[in-house]
Amino acid sequence: DSGVTQTPKHLITATGQRVTLRCSPRSGDLSVYWYQQSLDQGLQFLIQYYNGEERAKGNILERFSAQQFPDLHSELNLSSLELGDSALYFCASSVGGFDTEAFFGQGTRLTVV
């Protein structure tokens, strides 16, 4: 158990809908990262928050947004969903930045139908 909790584990939704993925980081970790993993593209970094503030941005679509709350949990909002958004979404946390060990959650498998 990594100590990072993601909910829900599975999500099936229709195109055009909006969903929210939730992440609770390990106790004491200030950084939260969101990743998307598909079979053909591997792990794609979406966004990083550090202590409530956006720290780095990757390949995150404009239809996607995220935030980190004062208690350090984070949410990733995906809207106007398309079939191509079907993927595993991982949250990870670490004490510091990219050069510190990241602990990954079990992921949320999103299926858009």
Place this chain on the structure above:
Amino acid sequence: SQKIEQNSEALNIQEGKTATLTCNYTNYSPAYLQWYRQDPGRGPVFLLLIRENEKEKRKERLKVTFDTTLKQSLFHITASQPADSATYLCALRGGAGNNRKLIWGLGTSLAVNP
């Protein structure tokens, strides 16, 4: 553009042998490189981080090398066991400022046969 390449073909080896996985990169000068293990349907698990001024790093049966001239990292598992079967990912820090991020290879699948 910045690119990371890992062996796309699965690696099959016999239990007890040494597995060697390769990570090559282009258009980078990364300060460090990380290796992770991922089992099917699960999140990656951190194994080792090696910095640009370190040639080699070891942890139990794992060894990582980092050659910034060749732009290559090798990941070795000695005395391999069936439990080592998994996909192994390498990742490097790319970008700068607000555009910095970890860039990941697609991974190499390792199967250790008893």
